[in-house]
Amino acid sequence: MKQIESFIHSDWLGTVIGVAVILAITCLVSRISTRFMRKVLHFNERKDLPSVSIFVNIVRGAVWVIGICVMLSTCFNVNVSALLAALGVGGVAISLGLQSTLANLIAGLQVSLLRIIKPGDNITVSSSSGVVHDITWRHTTIRDTNNNKIIIPNSTINTNALTIHEPINDVSVDFVVTTDGTHLDAMADALAFEAQKALSEVCQVTKPPSVSYSGLLDDGFSGSVSFRIADSRQLDKATDAVVRAIAPLTRASFDSDLMRKTRHDIAEAKEEKIAQQQAHTSVSSGKTQGNENAAKDTKQDLSWWKRVRLLHLGHKSHKKHHRN
Secondary structure, X not given: OXXXXXXXXXXXXXXXXXXXXXXXXXXXXXXXXXXXXXXXXXXXXXXXXOOOHHHHHHHHHHHHHHHHXXXXXXXXXXXXXXXXXXXXXXXXXXXXXOHHHHHHXXXXXXXXXXXXXXXXXXXXXXXXXXXXXXXXOOEEEEEOOOOOEEEEEHHHHHHOOEEEEOOOOEEEEEEEEOOOOOOXXXXXXXXXXXXXXXXXXXXXXXXXXXXXXXEEOOOOEEEEEEEXXXXXXXXXXXXXXXXXXXXXXXXXXXXXXXXXXXXXXXHHHHHHHHHHHHHHXXXXXXXXXXXXXXXXXXXXXXXXXXXXXXXXXXXXXXXXXXXX
16 A cells, blocks of 8 residues: 555656656667668678678667666666666576577677678578578578578578578560561660660669570560679569560560650760760860879979079089189
């Protein structure tokens, strides 16, 4: 009864408000920290740390642990140091109960910090093969060639044989064009142009699209658009974008409005490229001319300084001669 009366007469409204404010601030800091961490990891993906979720999860967990400790100490007058000491005493029992979880966490940190695997790698673990999409504090997610999502515990990767294959960055999209065959080169240019325009919106391309024909059909010609992307995780998006971009052209005739517009866009792109090259050449020539002028000015300055120096030496020798 005394505890209930003390709770009723206590400032419970202030405690509730304090808890709500601290939790709200913790949630806000957690969101800002995780977004910042994702941007840092994405920027440093090719340098230091891979862009995986395990580091984001650790930062989020640390923020929430600090926020809860502040809430307990401020609102409920809990001795956080004594609480942490008690948890330390019971750490052995906790570690035994969470043995598999800790093993997955440590294994995830090992494969991430040592860059054994990273998103985009094509790997085989035991009987599972696919492209790595993410590494969390518990498991690694890969996708196979059938776009199936496979979840592998991090400890399995750390304790079993791991095979890292060449990345699946080369993509080939087959097509069939219905044309009489008199403008195959123009059709190939149009298909490559539309594919490049579509790829530039979804991923980074390391090898631009190229078109090759492979067969004769009763109503047209079969071929493929080949290109290479930087990140194999974008394979599905890149393939889908190219298929959507070239599909209308495969059924369009050479004199259709769509082909006329595409040829016009290709001509404009070529003119723009030539103009950029000419501008770059003129800028380079201007810089070269500026460097030559600067060199001439320096040479003139050196010549002027040399003349002054010679006059000064002659004046000194003349004074010395008069003294003697």
